Amino acid sequence: VVDGLKGLPEAITAVYPRTTVQTCIVHLIRNSLEFANYKDRKALTQALRPIYAAASAEAAEQALRDFAERPWGAKYPMIVQCWQRAWEHVIPFFVFPPDIRRVVYTTNAIESLNMQLRKIIKTRGHFPNDEAAVKLLWLALRNVLAKSVRSTFDWKSAMNQFAILFGERFTQAR
Known part of the structure; x- marks a missing residue:
């Protein structure tokens, strides 16, 4: 989107x-x-x-x-x-079918996620290496996705539709 x-x-x-x-x-x-x-x-x-x-x-x-x-x-x-x-x-x-439309009709969730990631990076300033930045972003994504993004939408229905439409391109995080 x-x-x-x-x-x-x-x-x-x-x-x-x-x-x-x-x-x-x-x-x-x-x-x-x-x-x-x-x-x-x-x-x-x-x-x-x-x-x-x-x-x-x-x-x-x-x-x-x-x-x-x-x-x-x-x-x-x-x-x-x-x-x-x-x-x-x-x-x-x-x-897209209606289950996916409810998820992708707005970019607000994406913008919110980007804002949270920028906030994490901004408060840290400098990183000793790229791996440190990637690790921090991964931890932030894990925390955000666990509590807000997936529960906000009817994500399970949309996930099923994405898996059908995109096959091997869509992988579910474990």
Whole structure:
């Protein structure tokens, strides 16, 4: 899951060619709402829901067209353009079954994990060697994953779906 940084999706797929690049749906919604009046935001989020909750990419594309043709699309054409610009990185989301969608629709968990890892590294300053840094990160990951990340989501259902979709590419940590 990659949140819309220009050039980054191409760089990732160059290094990891089998990577699926997808934008963060939550950030796309938040970015869309930047174009709207505050009083309209709640209604707009409800109007955008059929797009990202669609059963398939085709249904989502139709929902986006419907949104564009309705009053909200006419009042806020920049929201439609925002979704259209990001569409290439939105449609991979619809390949996944609902169990995985609940896990990957936002990058907030990834950002939280990155923040915690940066905090650990920042407070330590310098390391005598790379092995010391790797060991510290491994311990931090073990502690974070044991208590928060996996329990936050319906991780077991998603794990089963990842194992089916990605086969040997998905390995369960022991």
